[in-house]
Structure formats: structure tokens, C-alpha cells
Amino acid sequence: MARERRALLRGDRERARISLSITPMIDVVFQLLIYFLLTAGIISKERNLRAELPPEQAASTSDDPFTLDVEPLVIRVQSTSNGAEITLPSGLADARDASELERVLRDARFDETQSRGIFPSDHPIRIAADPTARWEDVVGVFNAVIAAGYRSVAFGGGG
Amino acid sequence: MPRNRSKFPAAVIEANLTPMIDVTFLLIVFFTLVSGIADNERVDMSLARVEAGATAQADEESRVMLNVIPAANGQIGGYLLAGKAFDATPDGIAQLADALADGYRRNPNLAVNLRADRDTMYEWVEPAMRATTTAASLAGGGALPRLNLVVIEESIGGSEGGRDGS
Numbered sequence: 001m002a003r004e005r006r007a008l009l010r011g012d013r014e015r016a017r018i019s020l021s022i023t024p025m026i027d028v029v030f031q032l033l034i035y036f037l038l039t040a041g042i043i044s045k046e047r048n049l050r051a052e053l054p055p056e057q058a059a060s061t062s063d064d065p066f067t068l069d070v071e072p073l074v075i076r077v078q079s080t081s082n083g084a085e086i087t088l089p090s091g092l093a094d095a096r097d098a099s100e101l102e103r104v105l106r107d108a109r110f111d112e113t114q115s116r117g118i119f120p121s122d123h124p125i126r127i128a129a130d131p132t133a134r135w136e137d138v139v140g141v142f143n144a145v146i147a148a149g150y151r152s153v154a155f156g157g158g159g
Numbered sequence: 160m161p162r163n164r165s166k167f168p169a170a171v172i173e174a175n176l177t178p179m180i181d182v183t184f185l186l187i188v189f190f191t192l193v194s195g196i197a198d199n200e201r202v203d204m205s206l207a208r209v210e211a212g213a214t215a216q217a218d219e220e221s222r223v224m225l226n227v228i229p230a231a232n233g234q235i236g237g238y239l240l241a242g243k244a245f246d247a248t249p250d251g252i253a254q255l256a257d258a259l260a261d262g263y264r265r266n267p268n269l270a271v272n273l274r275a276d277r278d279t280m281y282e283w284v285e286p287a288m289r290a291t292t293t294a295a296s297l298a299g300g301g302a303l304p305r306l307n308l309v310v311i312e313e314s315i316g317g318s319e320g321g322r323d324g325s
Contacts, residue, residue: 023175023178024178024179024181024182027178027179027182028182031182031183031186035186045311045312045313046206046309046310046311046312047209047309047310047311047312048272048307048308048309048310049209049307049308049309049310050305050306050307051306051307051308052303052305052306053288053291053292053304053305053306077281098210099210129281129285130281131280131281131282131285132233132280132281132282133280133281134233134277134278134279134280134281135207135227135275135276135277135278135279135280135281135284136207136208136277136278138281138284139207139209139308139310140207140209142308143209143210143310147211155285155288156285
């Protein structure tokens, strides 16, 4: 080591053989770069929609005997050859697809600042899907209800 | 006058491929192992599409993957929970609930990532959701049925792609 250092100081390039091979590092970096480029697109598309299911024991009856049970707003979903068929309770406007459902439910949500709307954001909503309904249609309705600003959404009671 | 070749030896140009081969083999071994694990958890299916996910993205938390294995015409071939298959029969669903309850006993904050094909009929997905709530109540200890619906965020009117290549 000391001899090579002395050779380097003297300018003797033949004897100075200190070198750092970065070729393997570049190989690895390129391989990792290609791997991440290929996998990043797949990962970013997937998303988890959080659904808080009501516990099984806490059915419709409340623990407090003086509190009236709130009748949930039931949204029925069926799948047809033309897409999802969404049925809302009478009194609400019709919704042909998930984006219309979102608009109708947002309009129906009680807004303190503007003193309009019927249902508070914690009003229970139940998605009653037909057994033959496509899963994508059901998920679309769930996503629209959440996007409209409601927090208490449950599945069940279809068919 | 002929050139004296012995005075100027021919230059040998060669690429040292050994390190790259080493690395490539290491990566092959790594991906083979990882894809084996991933295959156990994920079933290849076309996930449901949403335009824009409305709920907050679920945190990185303790979770288990529950797949509804798709079959033709919206039917299913059973359920797959963390690599273990269950039949789509009342007995199979009861066993699924028991397996989930074990998970809830180990960790009451367990989240279940539900993966179902976009064309699967709701009647086959609903038992999986019901099994999750049943499992939470079976486990006790304040376990709450936390479910994440796994979807793909993309334009529904767009391309017919979105097949989850896992």
C-alpha cells in the first residue's frame, strides 16, 4: 500500500494500481431501475377502499331504550345488460349511474351552513344488492355513497 | 517489409460478464421466491374499477388477503385466505370464519383485504363479508370487522384493461 502510494506521488503510473470497479454497481442499478419501472405501474393502480362493517351483535336495536332506531336509507342495486340499475327510496331523484347517485345523495345530505338537505352525514345507509348484481356495480355504489359524504354505510338486505 | 507482430502483441478486448451474471442469478432467485409468496396471497383476476376512490387509502397495517376465486359467468371456485382454500359451501364459509377468527384472536386490529373479480355475482362476495363479521364476533376481545375492498382506480369508460397481473 505504502509502495503504491509512493509510486503515485512519484507519478509512476505503471506501479500505481489503485482502482475502483464500478461496473457491477452500474449493473445492479440498471437492473433495479428496470424492475421498479416495470412494477411501479401495477402497484399504483391498486387501491383499498376502507369499509367499516357493523359488528354482528350490534344489530338494528340501540342500547339506549329512549333512543329511536333510525331507519336506514336503502339503496337497491341490480345489474342489467346496460349496466347498474340503482333504485333509491321514493322522495329522492332517480340515479342512472354511480356519478348521478353521488350527486343525488350529496344534494340530500344535510348541510348546516346552507340549511338544506335531509339526511345527516352519519345517517345509516344500506346497500341492498341483488344476489346476481356484478361486484363492480356494488363497489361503484359504495364508492359513490362515501364520495357523497356519508360515513355509516353497510351491505346487506338484498334480494 | 513484414511487421514484427511479436513486438506489438494483439490487444485482447473482452467484457467481464462474471459480476453481471452473479447479480442476474441473485435477482432470479429473489424474484422466484417473492413471486411464490405473492402467488399464494393473490389470485389473478380483474378487480372492480372505480373512477376515483372516495375513502382514505388504508394504512399499512396488519392485514390478511381474502380472495374470492373467480370462475365463468360470475360464479366462483371458492375462497382463498392467505394461501389456504375454502369451498363456497356453508361448511367452507364456516371454516373460513373460523380461520379469520384465529387471525382476529392473534391481532384484534387485523384488516381483511377483500379481492373479488368485477364480474363476480354479489351473492358470492357477501358470504365473505359475512364471514368477516362473524369471525370478529367469534374472536371477541373487542375485535372489529375491518374490511378493505381492493379495487383498481381507473376510468371505467376507458380501456378494457386493468387486469391485475400479479
